[in-house]
Amino acid sequence: MDTYTNIAWVIPLLPLAGFLVITALGRGFRAASVWVGSALSLASFVLSLLVLIERLKPNAVDYNNGFDWIRIGDYTLTIGFEVTNLTALMLVVVTLVGFLVNVYSAGYMKDDERITVFYGYVSLFSFSMLGLVLSDNMLSFYLFWELVGVCSFLLVGFWYARPAARAAAKKAFIVTRIGDAGLFLAILLLFWYMPEHSLSFTMIESVFDHQGGTITAGITTLIALLIFLGAVGKSGQFPLHVWLPDAMEGPTPISALIHAATMVAAGVFLVARTFDIFQASEAAMTTVAYVGAFTAIFAATIALAQNDMKRILAYSTISQLGFMMLALGLGSWTAGIFHLFTHAFFKALLFLGAGSVIHAVHTQNIQEMGGLGKSMRVTAWTFAIGALALSGIPPLSGFWSKDAILTVALEQNPLLFVVGLAAAFCTALYMTRLFVLVFLGKPKAAKASIAGAKESPAVMTAPLIALAALAVIAGFVETPWNGWFASWLSDEAGASHGSALAIVLSIAAGMLGIVSGWLLFGKRRERSGAGFAERMPGLVKLAENKYYIDEGYEAVFVKGLRGLGTALAAFDKYVIGGAVKLAGVCANAAGKLALRLQNGQVQTYSLAAVLGIVVIVIAIIGRRMLS
Amino acid sequence: MLPSYLTMAAILFCIGLYGALAKRNAIIVLLSLELMLNAVNLNLVAFSKYGVVPALTGQIFSIFTITVAAAEAAVAVAILIALFRSRGTVDVEAFDRMRR
Amino acid sequence: MFNVDITGEFIAFFAFAAIMIGGAVLMISLEKVVHMVISMAAVFLGLGGMYVLLDAEFVAFVQVLIYAGAVSILMIFGIMMTKHSGESEPVRPLHEALVAVGALSLFGLFFYAIRTTDFPDAAAAAPAEDNTMAIGELLFSGYIVPFELLSVLLTVAFIGAIALAKKEAE
Numbered sequence: 001m002d003t004y005t006n007i008a009w010v011i012p013l014l015p016l017a018g019f020l021v022i023t024a025l026g027r028g029f030r031a032a033s034v035w036v037g038s039a040l041s042l043a044s045f046v047l048s049l050l051v052l053i054e055r056l057k058p059n060a061v062d063y064n065n066g067f068d069w070i071r072i073g074d075y076t077l078t079i080g081f082e083v084t085n086l087t088a089l090m091l092v093v094v095t096l097v098g099f100l101v102n103v104y105s106a107g108y109m110k111d112d113e114r115i116t117v118f119y120g121y122v123s124l125f126s127f128s129m130l131g132l133v134l135s136d137n138m139l140s141f142y143l144f145w146e147l148v149g150v151c152s153f154l155l156v157g158f159w160y161a162r163p164a165a166r167a168a169a170k171k172a173f174i175v176t177r178i179g180d181a182g183l184f185l186a187i188l189l190l191f192w193y194m195p196e197h198s199l200s201f202t203m204i205e206s207v208f209d210h211q212g213g214t215i216t217a218g219i220t221t222l223i224a225l226l227i228f229l230g231a232v233g234k235s236g237q238f239p240l241h242v243w244l245p246d247a248m249e250g251p252t253p254i255s256a257l258i259h260a261a262t263m264v265a266a267g268v269f270l271v272a273r274t275f276d277i278f279q280a281s282e283a284a285m286t287t288v289a290y291v292g293a294f295t296a297i298f299a300a301t302i303a304l305a306q307n308d309m310k311r312i313l314a315y316s317t318i319s320q321l322g323f324m325m326l327a328l329g330l331g332s333w334t335a336g337i338f339h340l341f342t343h344a345f346f347k348a349l350l351f352l353g354a355g356s357v358i359h360a361v362h363t364q365n366i367q368e369m370g371g372l373g374k375s376m377r378v379t380a381w382t383f384a385i386g387a388l389a390l391s392g393i394p395p396l397s398g399f400w401s402k403d404a405i406l407t408v409a410l411e412q413n414p415l416l417f418v419v420g421l422a423a424a425f426c427t428a429l430y431m432t433r434l435f436v437l438v439f440l441g442k443p444k445a446a447k448a449s450i451a452g453a454k455e456s457p458a459v460m461t462a463p464l465i466a467l468a469a470l471a472v473i474a475g476f477v478e479t480p481w482n483g484w485f486a487s488w489l490s491d492e493a494g495a496s497h498g499s500a501l502a503i504v505l506s507i508a509a510g511m512l513g514i515v516s517g518w519l520l521f522g523k524r525r526e527r528s529g530a531g532f533a534e535r536m537p538g539l540v541k542l543a544e545n546k547y548y549i550d551e552g553y554e555a556v557f558v559k560g561l562r563g564l565g566t567a568l569a570a571f572d573k574y575v576i577g578g579a580v581k582l583a584g585v586c587a588n589a590a591g592k593l594a595l596r597l598q599n600g601q602v603q604t605y606s607l608a609a610v611l612g613i614v615v616i617v618i619a620i621i622g623r624r625m626l627s
Numbered sequence: 628m629l630p631s632y633l634t635m636a637a638i639l640f641c642i643g644l645y646g647a648l649a650k651r652n653a654i655i656v657l658l659s660l661e662l663m664l665n666a667v668n669l670n671l672v673a674f675s676k677y678g679v680v681p682a683l684t685g686q687i688f689s690i691f692t693i694t695v696a697a698a699e700a701a702v703a704v705a706i707l708i709a710l711f712r713s714r715g716t717v718d719v720e721a722f723d724r725m726r727r
Numbered sequence: 728m729f730n731v732d733i734t735g736e737f738i739a740f741f742a743f744a745a746i747m748i749g750g751a752v753l754m755i756s757l758e759k760v761v762h763m764v765i766s767m768a769a770v771f772l773g774l775g776g777m778y779v780l781l782d783a784e785f786v787a788f789v790q791v792l793i794y795a796g797a798v799s800i801l802m803i804f805g806i807m808m809t810k811h812s813g814e815s816e817p818v819r820p821l822h823e824a825l826v827a828v829g830a831l832s833l834f835g836l837f838f839y840a841i842r843t844t845d846f847p848d849a850a851a852a853a854p855a856e857d858n859t860m861a862i863g864e865l866l867f868s869g870y871i872v873p874f875e876l877l878s879v880l881l882t883v884a885f886i887g888a889i890a891l892a893k894k895e896a897e
Contacts, residue, residue: 638834701801
């Protein structure tokens with residue numbers, strides 16, 4: 001029957017095997033590691049595709065299999081994998097982007113000394129991410145969740161010789177840890193309150209779907225918010241977004257794979273996977289929606305004022321993840337996943353394009369670039385497609401998914417709709433700015449590398465073209481007139497929910513963004529947006545400095561924690577350490593006292609024994625006499 | 628007559644004990660130990676004649692004890708000589724390596 | 728005890744007791760080590776006499792041979808092979824006082840126990856016809872295994888003693 005679905009567990013194991021082989025081969029086998037990594041990721045992509053094709057059959061049944069992991073008393077913890085339409089889709093997205101990044105990295109990382117290590121890490125990440133996607137219960141999900149976090153840490157800090165990379169890796173790890181702690185608490189609460197302590201997603205779905213009063217509303221909200229905290233950390237939502245822009249210190253293919261397409265989407269995936277818990281709690285849904293919407297507009301405005309090419313894309317990612325969260329919070333998780341699906345392609349495309357540019361010109365500052373469109377035609381064209389898709393211009397994929405979200409927002413909450421529209425406008429604006437400054441006009445810095453930039457090799461442009469094609473067509477699985485994707489994903493008869501107003505406003509926002517971007521940056525590109533900056537210097541400065549969030553965290557949390565740490569250290573040193581020292585001194589004194597008994601003289605010991613016997617015998621006789 | 632013998636044995640035993648614990652010369656300590664063993668032997672032989680069930684077993688026991696004591700004395704003197712060679716004294720106060 | 732008849736055994740007992748206690752006290756209090764050993768030999772001889780009083784002629788014989796003979800000679804050998812600067816002045820009065828207290832109180836306990844115990848007034852067993860033969864029969868019938876084990880112990884002890892004493896000489 002479902003042959004490939006039954007062996008879906010092989011999919012994550014292929015990259016794991018790749019990781020083991022590459023690690024075992026060592027640093028000498030540079031070409032071999034590239035081939036092994038790419039071949040195995042291609043194999044897992046093909047297998048995922050076959051699984052997806054099987055899932056496309058009508059009425060495909062969710063497949064779940066596993067084995068008992070730990071048995072404690074009556075409680076049995078099973079570990080296994082589950083194939084649903086959602087996981088099958090995620091499998092394909094992850095393996096496809098993973099494969100393309102593998103191919104792309106063969107060019108991008110060609111001259112790096114540690115390319116084998118890089119491929120090993122990427123394979124390990126693919127394994128973790130696929131395991132995360134396939135997990136059928138919260139515990140193994142959490143395991144893989146941490147594992148992708150570790151891989152992200154390793155890859156962000158890949159160029160660990162650079163202090164900025166080290167700091168960024170630590171920041172990414174520590175900030176996501178805050179969210180992970182929330183997720184862990186949520187799992188503990190679930191374990192405590194779920195019937196039979198079950199943690200499997202199926203059980204969670206059935207329990208929260210039919211709220212039989214087994215779990216009170218307050219606890220449900222608490223669990224949902226804690227899970228959302230985990231998602232906020234991983235998906236870079238406000239206020240835990242600060243790590244994602246810094247994570248751009250990693251190699252660009254990694255930014256495309258981990259920090260745009262897959263891992264950061266894990267938070268969205270998590271919320272979608274446990275969506276029944278959120279649906280059972282009105283407050284949690286509202287929180288998700290507002291946090292998402294705020295993040296979308298907040299990050300988009302920051303992106304307007306950044307000058308680092310990758311950072312702009314990073315803030316754009318945060319903003320788009322905010323869109324996904326907005327969709328989830330509004331109850332349409334299919335729209336959120338749809339946007340995740342399309343976003344994975346065009347954002348990976350944009351990152352890889354950015355990587356291609358950076359590879360050619362060796363700088364990330366867009367103020368120094370310009371006129372690259374002539375020398376790097378393939379990159380420019382594919383980047384343009386990605387930018388248009390992100391800006392939401394029909395008929396590219398980003399338009400359809402963003403429109404799906406905006407339509408839901410319009411139906412449910414006009415305020416959030418307006419915020420989303422504003423974010424879409426900003427998106428178009430900053431993408432136009434980015435494109436214009438990089439590819440059009442003339443180079444602004446007299447750098448030989450910019451003037452003489454050459455197109456990247458085919459091994460790097462081929463993935464760009466593939467992703468560009470996907471960015472164009474991926475949106476057609478769901479249009480306002482055809483709700484096939486949503487109904488396939490959710491097993492519910494999806495009504496087509498076209499809204500002319502939403503479509504028109506969405507297109508208008510996108511077009512307006514592009515036009516105003518052209519006017520602001522295209523026409524007066526010599527002054528590079530100085531007009532806007534002159535008019536509102538305070539606002540621009542605010543956005544340039546990312547609303548001083550990092551500085552605020554530094555002042556409140558880092559300084560505060562450091563002060564607390566100093567106080568605690570003093571407490572430890574003087575109170576606890578003093579107590580320990582006192583105990584030591586006491587023991588020492590007692591030892592010295594006892595040492596006088598232990599003089600090494602056998603006769604003394606014997607004397608003690610004799611006296612002891614005398615005392616004992618006298619005591620016994622005395623007792624006899626008394627009784 | 629039995630209490631007389633037992634009292635005699637007790638006197639010998641206690642003198643032996645004093646010698647074993649108070650004397651500093653290791654050879655005298657050994658002699659005192661022999662004295663204590665002899666006191667026990669006297670008890671055994673006395674019970675062998677005046678005990679509730681008089682039997683020769685007491686004498687057999689004392690012969691065994693004497694034999695073991697002889698072996699002990701031989702080994703003890705050998706140890707003492709070895710110790711004297713390494714430490715140059717037979718003063719028991721000098722043998723306090725256990726403290727360190 | 729004090730109301731017993733003054734028999735020959737009684738007189739002999741007290742004579743031997745006087746020798747032994749005197750020897751023991753001398754052993755404790757004498758200055759020179761060789762003198763101590765000789766007074767100790769007197770104690771051993773007195774004890775042999777007491778064994779004769781107790782109808783244990785063979786044990787008395789063994790006592791004189793082994794203790795008064797072999798062990799005393801062994802001790803004298805030990806003394807001669809080590810150096811003795813004579814008993815130094817007592818430098819640990821507290822220790823010796825405590826030992827005296829312990830020994831005396833132990834004796835007090837013994838004495839109290841002996842006085843309070845009610846020994847059944849069993850008639851003294853008739854002495855065996857030939858004490859040595861009776862012991863020999865018992866030793867080689869009922870106690871043959873301990874006897875053999877003891878011979879092994881003696882062998883081991885003497886070999887060990889030789890090895891210990893010889894080791895440093897090489």
